[in-house]
Amino acid sequence: MRDVSLLVLGARQLLTIPPPPGGGAKRGAAQQADLGLIADGALAIDGGRIAGAGTTADIRARFRLRSGGVEIDAAECVVLPAFVDPHTHVLFHGTREWEFERRLQGSTYMEIAAEGGGIRASVRMFR
Secondary structure: OEEEEEEEEEEEEEEOOOOOOOOOOOOHHHHHOOOOEEEEEEEEEEOOEEEEEEEHHHHHHHEEEEEEEEEEEOOOOEEOOOOOOOOOOOOOOOOOHHHHHHHHOOOOHHHHHHOOOOHHHHHHHHO
């Protein structure tokens, strides 16, 4: 049994977002639909790194909280272990939702840019 500094236990849902076959970014709706959902999910974290992810029973069987560690009861929570940069842009002019649809269909950013989309489309709309 491994000692860890942080346990997050009992999450209603834990999303692991597994990479697509072959690695890289997920492309298209089918790949993005696989959230790697674990009901009654839990995380073991040590030294700022995820040491394990699974059900609460699995994590309790494999990991133990070291002295001075922290245990978080995540009941009724959705846990998404990832770096997320939630931000907004104060200046907003126009929409580019058609690009999002194209990304879900598997188009690359460069393909969309070649069709007139991308950040340059936002610049054109603003001017």
